[in-house]
Amino acid sequence: MPLTLNNLYEDFRDPETIKAYASLIAEEAARLDEQLSIMEICGGHTHTIMKYGLKQLLPSNIDFIHGPGCPVCIMPKERIDHAIALAQMEGAILLTLGDMIRVPGSKSSLANERAKGYDIRPLYTPMDALRIAEENPDKKVIFFAIGFETTTPMTAVLVEQAIKRGIKNLYFHINHVLVPPAVDAIMSDGTAKINAFIGPSHVSVITGAKIYEYLPTRYDTPVVVSGFEPVDVMESILMLVRQKVEGWCAMEIEYKRSVTMEGNTKAQELIAKYLEPREHFRWRGIGDIPHSALKLRDEYAALDAEKLFADILPTEPIDDHKLCICGTILRGLAKPNDCKVFGKACTPTSPLGSCMVSSEGACNAYYRYMEV
Amino acid sequence: MERIQLSHGGGGEESGKLIRELFYRYFSNDILLAAEDAALLHTGGKIAFTTDSFTVSPIFFRGGDIGKIAIAGTVNDLSMMGAKPLYLSSSFIIEEGFEFEKLEKIVASMAEELGKCGAKIVCGDTKVVPKGTADGIYINTSGIGEIVREGISAATIEEDDAIIVSGDVGRHGAAILMEREGLGISGDLRSDCAVLWGVVESLLAADIPIHAMRDATRGGLAAVLNEWAVQSGVCLEVEEQRIPLSTEVQGICELFGFEPYDFANEGTFIIALPAEYADRALEAMRSHEAGQKAAVIGKATHYKDGKVILRSAYGSSRYLDLPKGELLPRIC
Structure with a gap:
């Protein structure tokens, strides 16, 4: 039988399996002696939990705290203003991925600017940037790169290909961020009541699961690296419950079909070749976190839009709308429906904050998949 | 030339x-x-x-x-x-x-x-x-x-009405997306674009008392169901696993994170009718190419008036809202 796309997920959405996990979790969770507050770090997991209504299948002593793993949500307004300023340059074509286009900056969004006539294009695959640059040799084509460790290798490949093909008009504005420093910042702050983690799996395919080992050792908090299908998430929850009930704490991998301890070393090498950690990066809602993002290495400064066009890029940090609590949500201290403007002044059609924009944002997922 | x-x-x-x-x-x-x-x-x-x-x-x-x-x-x-x-x-x-x-x-x-x-x-x-x-x-x-038949209206759906969809959903929107974005995915995905009079004529000829009927064009299944729920003041409860979906559309949604119920159709329609006529309607529809995959997907209740609820096969449920934001410009 040929392998089809369905084979990749069908079993992981099997209703009977989900139900079986739900009853196993209920049985074991009855023995928990405290509330289990699981932070799912990645927005993809938030999406799965909401879309499949998994919270409804769990006992009341298991709760989710939604993490900062949504690259669009954590982008501070000044970086969005960067993208807008770059797009407004004479002869510029600004390229970025998906939802970034709708995130409000300080005064406007890329979607608004596109409506004014600036050439701003959302891409489905970063590799399209090569073609666009080649087709428009007299234009400055700028790739506004976003994403966690998962999408970083694609940007590295893009840089490599641009160099190899001798493309001179493709520039990079790098906004790649890293999971471990952000989670570390939340844990060291200590205010979020998190006592277990579901670790992002696609990130881990690249980085290896080893990047989470500090969670059990430094913070005495278990983590299970989970796949994105409902059966994966349910199994991961059961694994966390068992650790708690049995009184041990470790990093475990549920998503064994793709994740290893070491990860994709080839991708890691490629990233290291072109990119290096920044001194610091300001995360929306969380603030400055040292070494939490990447930038192009100095030897590729000729491709670095942030350096080349520095004179037009705003530098002042810009805070969120004062009614928006995205920051508090991203730190795990509030839920979307705790926000006064949720679903009223802030909706996916007219978002005040970034968490309402991206389909991986907690507010967007709550809005879209509101529980009945 | x-x-x-x-x-x-x-x-x-x-x-x-x-x-x-x-x-x-x-x-x-x-x-x-x-x-x-x-x-x-x-x-x-x-x-x-x-x-x-x-x-x-x-x-x-x-x-x-x-x-x-x-x-x-x-x-x-x-x-x-x-x-x-x-x-x-x-x-x-x-x-x-x-x-x-x-x-x-x-x-x-x-x-x-x-x-x-x-x-x-x-x-x-x-x-x-x-x-x-x-x-x-x-x-x-x-x-x-x-x-030929008076009184078909989005505002006349009653409690316990069955909701029928005439075929698998989302093919037009998905097909246009594939073509326009040059996504380089090959497959058998084709728009469902079709004239529906033939299948509708059969339904009317079979004397089936249709309450509401609408083609699920822009905004897809999600838009039609939401409009109906509001206009008729009912709750439409849909069982997700009963909604016909081609593997191609499902695959595109998996890859790009779309919801198939938001995708446009150009030859697929939804009917609300008294449940006791559902089998006859399915029979009339299935004799046409455009209705071969017709299926009952849910029913009207008064559980939460004005809302559409999607129920999973494993006991969870969520609201199916209107599609939001820029999905696909110019699909028809």
Whole structure:
């Protein structure tokens, strides 16, 4: 039988399996002696939990705290203003991925600017940037790169290909961020009541699961690296419950079909070749976190839009709308429906904050998949 | 290669030639050929009247083209009101330089769809705009249909009504997305674009008391269900695993994170009717190609009026909301 796309997920959405996990979790969770507050770090997991209504299948002593793993949500307004300023340059074509286009900056969004006539294009695959640059040799084509460790290798490949093909008009504005420093910042702050983690799996395919080992050792908090299908998430929850009930704490991998301890070393090498950690990066809602993002290495400064066009890029940090609590949500201290403007002044059609924009944002997922 | 020039829309000799040699040839009927300032029509009783403009890009796509969709779109709107499509107008706005061969292909495709439902184009207009001021070709069609069944309305759905979908959802939106974005995915994905009068006629002939009927065009299944829930003041509860879905559409949604219920359809419609007639309706529909995969997907209740609820096979549920934001511009 040929392998089809369905084979990749069908079993992981099997209703009977989900139900079986739900009853196993209920049985074991009855023995928990405290509330289990699981932070799912990645927005993809938030999406799965909401879309499949998994919270409804769990006992009341298991709760989710939604993490900062949504690259669009954590982008501070000044970086969005960067993208807008770059797009407004004479002869510029600004390229970025998906939802970034709708995130409000300080005064406007890329979607608004596109409506004014600036050439701003959302891409489905970063590799399209090569073609666009080649087709428009007299234009400055700028790739506004976003994403966690998962999408970083694609940007590295893009840089490599641009160099190899001798493309001179493709520039990079790098906004790649890293999971471990952000989670570390939340844990060291200590205010979020998190006592277990579901670790992002696609990130881990690249980085290896080893990047989470500090969670059990430094913070005495278990983590299970989970796949994105409902059966994966349910199994991961059961694994966390068992650790708690049995009184041990470790990093475990549920998503064994793709994740290893070491990860994709080839991708890691490629990233290291072109990119290096920044001194610091300001995360929306969380603030400055040292070494939490990447930038192009100095030897590729000729491709670095942030350096080349520095004179037009705003530098002042810009805070969120004062009614928006995205920051508090991203730190795990509030839920979307705790926000006064949720679903009223802030909706996916007219978002005040970034968490309402991206389909991986907690507010967007709550809005879209509101529980009945 | 012959191309459309500004003079083809100028009302003079070239216009006349285009009308005679292209439009009359394909759309030929007595009313049109009378060539008066307006078509003279005979209708008996109550009529339905609708209009729609078509700007789809690309103009030719898997499963159809702008001509096919321009007929199907208007014919389907009439059909959904229980009206037999009779007379259509057709207006073309064509960009200077558009290839004549493509125009002929589009017109031939319109004629083919008309043949499937018996409707006629009885009047029309052609304008040619300077190069660069339109994207190839736009078509407007308006249509008149004779009401065969009165009272079909989005506001008349009652508690316990069954909700039926005529086929697998989301193919048109997904197919256009594939073509336009050049996503490089090959497969059998084709738009569901089709004239629905045949299947609707069978339903009406079988004397099935349809409460509401709507084609799930822009906004997809999600939009129709939400509009109905609000207009009829009911809650529509849908079982997710019963919604027919092709593996191609499912696959695209997996890859790009779309919701298949948000994708447009151009030959798929939804019905609400008393549950006891559901089997008969399915039987009538399944005898047509456009209705072969028809299925009951849910029912109307008063659980949460004005809302659409999607229930999973493992006991969870969520609201199915209206699609939001930029999904796909210009899909029809």
